[in-house]
Amino acid sequence: MISGASGAPAGAPVPTATGSVAAPLPALEWKFSQVFGERAIGEEVQEVDIISAIEFDKTGEHLATGDRGGRVVLFERTDGKDQRTRRELERADSAGSRHPEYRYSTEFQSHEPEFDYLKSLEIEEKINKIRWCQTANAAQFLISTNDKTIKLWKVTEKKVKQVKNLNVDPGARGNGNPLSNNMMLNPKGFAPRLSMNGVAANRSTPAISPDFVFPPGGIPSLHLPSVVWSNETALVARCRRVYANAHAYHINSISNNSDCETYISADDLRINLWNLEVSDQSFNIVDIKPTNMEDLTEVITSAEFHPSHCNVLAYSSSKGSIRLIDMRQSALCDRHSKLFEETEHAGSRSFFTEIIASISDIKFARGGRYILSRDYMTLKLWDVNMESSPVAVFKVHEYLRPKLCDLYENDSIFDKFECCLSGDGMRVATGSYSNLFRVFGAATGSEEASTLEASKTPNRRIVTPPSKAGSRLANLARGRRDNRRGGESPGIDLNGGVQDFTSKLLHLAWHPAANVIACAASNSLYMYFA
Structure with a gap:
């Protein structure tokens, strides 16, 4: 299985997510x-937007987003492609650090x-x-899924072809109307951007009047296209595979295997293994x-x-x-190799315990x-060699605990927030309400706990820092460990303001090699660097 040393006891140095013990790093700005x-x-924001x-790709050179309207939007990194001339680069003292x-x-x-x-049912x-x-x-491949169907897409660059030197004699006339140079004749009376065979017409080509009629005997001076040339490229996406009819419940996860040949898809009750080249079986x-479905006690998330x-x-x-x-x-992995589950404390259970534990x-x-x-309520970092408890717990929005009844009434308590790690494993991040997201240091003794807002001024929201002594006493009273960082005093809100539960930052991703975070606030994609 996975080899490694046994988990460190409470109070021992906590290794980073890369497996090495490191000193706390200064907080990022x-x-x-x-x-x-x-x-x-x-x-007003449309629901479909x-x-x-x-998702970043493994290199960080490309970024993909999907929306509720079923669209996938791709972005590519441009700062690595320096547009300066060689002489300008030679004159520059240094290239300087440029964020992605x-x-x-x-x-x-x-x-x-x-x-x-x-x-x-509507899907x-x-x-x-x-x-x-x-x-x-040089082609990019990605898989995307909705509730029922998974698709494999291939994105490649394609040269856009254009027709050159398609013209007639300026003196030629039809119906008494002179024909201009570089005019593309079309019986429907317009110059299309793309013809049926995929060849694009010159965009500057004027359209012929719908009243035009060819003179008797045709136009002898009409020239055929003499040159077909390409001066620009465009990205074209083509669907290569459709993986359907394999899930009875809504798909919540897909994940690629390191063998680059297979992937898994998971719904509430089942996980299926696919081969990328085979779409009709899993x-x-x-x-x-x-x-008996009445005996169902948990679902896959x-x-x-x-x-x-x-x-x-x-x-x-x-x-x-x-x-x-x-x-x-075994072929059917109903028995797990390891189970990571935190022991519940007696007397700490409530009506909301199971809901917020999901x-x-x-x-x-990495x-x-x-x-x-x-x-x-929290982020938890688990060591695969220590099943009994997480090595670190980060409280995301502890001030909402007294408001669980209100969150249950408006269904916000069922919101599904995503999480991410930095490429070096030294920091973790997740989202919250009012379009806020939090970044925590994962190294031993780190006190880094930044609260940022998805806006052009991310640092305008400041969390009131809790008393460290009070936080430790509260942890001891609950029987919790001292490595639970990032805590906040219950009831203390950000800037004393009211939380906006309709503005929630559910989706975010960390660049695999740089301190760059991309996060989604409604229909907007915000990017930050440190």
Whole structure:
């Protein structure tokens, strides 16, 4: 399975997510970088434009977003492509550090609304997850999914062809109307941007009057196209595979395997294993559906492959547990290899305990030694070699605990927040309400706990720091460990303001190699660097 030293006891140095013990790093100073799709004040946001998925590729050179309208939008990094001339670069004293900058690349319609006639159910076009696949021959591949159908897309550059030297003699006349140079004749009376064979007409070509009639005997001076040339390229997305009819319940996760050949898809009760080249069959590797549905006690909420072990994957449940399974043990992995579950304290249970314990997202650290999980109130970092308890717990919005009744009434308590880790594993991040997100230091003794707002001024919201002594006493009273960082005093709000539960930052992603975070606030994509 996975080798390594046993988990460190409480109070011992906590290794970083890369597996090495490191001293705390200074807190990062986050700055605004870019925004795409920023809405004007008072502008109404359409439901279909709200971003529902974000994903960097393994290199960080490309970024993909999906929205509730079924569209996938791609961005590419541009700061590495220096446009300065060689002489300008020679005159420059130093290249200087430049933070990653991205530009809009292309977009395509990935999913359309469907209707299941057997179950009389509408299937939304909303993109639930996007995952980048291995590149091949300078083409980008990615898989996207809605509630029922997964699709594999290939994105390549294609040269746009144009016709040159299509003209007639200026003296030639038809119906008494002179014909101008570089005029593309079209019986429908217009010059199309693209013809049926994919050849584009010159955009500056004027259209011929619909009243034009060819003179008797035709026009002898009419020339055929003498040159077909290409002066620009465009990205074209083509659907290569459609993986459908394999899930009875809504798909909540897809994850690529490190073998670059297979991937998994998970719904509430099952996890299926697919081959990227085979779309008409999959293998059911996890099935937690009971014989009697009345005996159902938990559902699958998220699943992810180990980053380097192609036979290992983890999935989380609505009970707050994470199961690690090894596909070599049996064809149907109903028995887990390891179970990560925190022991509940007697007397701490309430009506909301099971609801807020449900894990909404899990992520492996790059080395695979650690797993980051997000439940409603906290982030937890687990060592795969220590199942009894997490090595660190980060409180995201503890001030909302007294408001759980209100959150339950407006269904906000069921919101599913995502989480992410930095490429070096030294920091973790997740979202909250009022378009806020939080960044925590994961190294031993780190006190870093930044609260930022998805806006052009991310640091304008400041959390009132709690008393450290008071926080420790509260932890001791609850029987908690001292490594639970990032806590806030219950009831203390940000700037004394009122939380906006309609503005929630659910989706975010961390650049794999740089301190760059992309996060979605409604229909806008904000990017920050440090």
